[in-house]
Amino acid sequence: MSCFQVAVLASGSKGNATVMRCEAGMALVDAGISCRRIAQGMQKLGLHPEQLTAVFITHEHIDHVKGLETFIKKYPVPIFASAGTWRGIKQTLPRIDLQLCNRHILAPQTEITLGGLRVRSFSTSHDALEPAGYMFRYRGHAFGYVTDTGYVSDLMKRELEGAEVLVLESNHDPILLKNGTYPPPLQKRILGTKGHLANETAGHLLADLKTLPQQVFLAHLSQENNTPDLALSTVRGIVQRHRPKEKIQFYVTSQEEVVKNKEWEDYHEQNIFE
Ligand SMILES: [Zn+2]
Ligand SMILES: [Zn+2]
Numbered sequence: 060m061s062c063f064q065v066a067v068l069a070s071g072s073k074g075n076a077t078v079m080r081c082e083a084g085m086a087l088v089d090a091g092i093s094c095r096r097i098a099q100g101m102q103k104l105g106l107h108p109e110q111l112t113a114v115f116i117t118h119e120h121i122d123h124v125k126g127l128e129t130f131i132k133k134y135p136v137p138i139f140a141s142a143g144t145w146r147g148i149k150q151t152l153p154r155i156d157l158q159l160c161n162r163h164i165l166a167p168q169t170e171i172t173l174g175g176l177r178v179r180s181f182s183t184s185h186d187a188l189e190p191a192g193y194m195f196r197y198r199g200h201a202f203g204y205v206t207d208t209g210y211v212s213d214l215m216k217r218e219l220e221g222a223e224v225l226v227l228e229s230n231h232d233p234i235l236l237k238n239g240t241y242p243p244p245l246q247k248r249i250l251g252t253k254g255h256l257a258n259e260t261a262g263h264l265l266a267d268l269k270t271l272p273q274q275v276f277l278a279h280l281s282q283e284n285n286t287p288d289l290a291l292s293t294v295r296g297i298v299q300r301h302r303p304k305e306k307i308q309f310y311v312t313s314q315e316e317v318v319k320n321k322e323w324e325d326y327h328e329q330n331i332f333e
Pocket of ligand 2: 118120185187207
């Protein structure tokens with residue numbers, strides 16, 4: 060049983076945002092859907108953006124920062140990103156007024172503590188200025204978040220070791236991509252070391268971890284070059300082949316629907332019946 064409640068509000072190339080809650084606080088990872096959708100998504104979970112302890116941004120691509128311009132006008136929540144990502148945000152959102160923003164730099168391979176929550180940033184490999192993944196730790200438990208990376212480095216594997224709950228990119232099937240409608244330069248970008256993670260690579264990352272996560276959210280699925288069933292069967296198949304005696308609870312995230320883990324559902328039920 061994990062102590063992390065995780066709800067992926069949206070995931071994919073049209074927008075990403077995830078809420079994580081534990082006793083030590085509540086964080087939003089990425090703000091790539093409109094501020095209104097973030098607030099509405101949180102409201103459906105019985106939450107309000109002002110309750111957030113902090114926001115963490117992985118990188119400056121629009122599908123990760125779209126809601127930020129409005130968000131910072133409305134909510135005085137601290138926002139963490141690498142220095143390069145802050146520079147990139149200014150390029151992606153030229154009208155953003157960063158003076159309004161409760162802005163903090165968290166460099167990759169460093170960590171901060173907020174209340175009892177430790178948050179560590181680590182480098183990913185993507186065509187952005189200084190992209191990062193995050194690992195959240197509370198009382199010996201850990202929640203990891205990694206999307207938008209072209210490959211899995213040893214550093215990333217080390218950083219993600221011990222995550223009980225993991226949001227992990229499972230972007231595409233290389234064969235669907237090669238046979239699909241994407242123009243060759245875009246295919247090359249996605250398949251490159253600074254692109255996006257294939258289903259197989261996500262599966263091998265899990266199989267290589269010393270301790271398997273209990274729960275994995277498959278994230279940032281391509282709507283053209285993947286399907287939820289294919290992502291799930293590929294990743295699960297690889298894990299089963301390498302770790303036949305172990306079990307992961309998988310959740311497949313969606314561009315439109317909120318996807319919550321069991322801890323979130325259980326918490327909600329408890330509160331209804333109280
Ligand atoms: Zn993205
Ligand atoms: Zn990206």
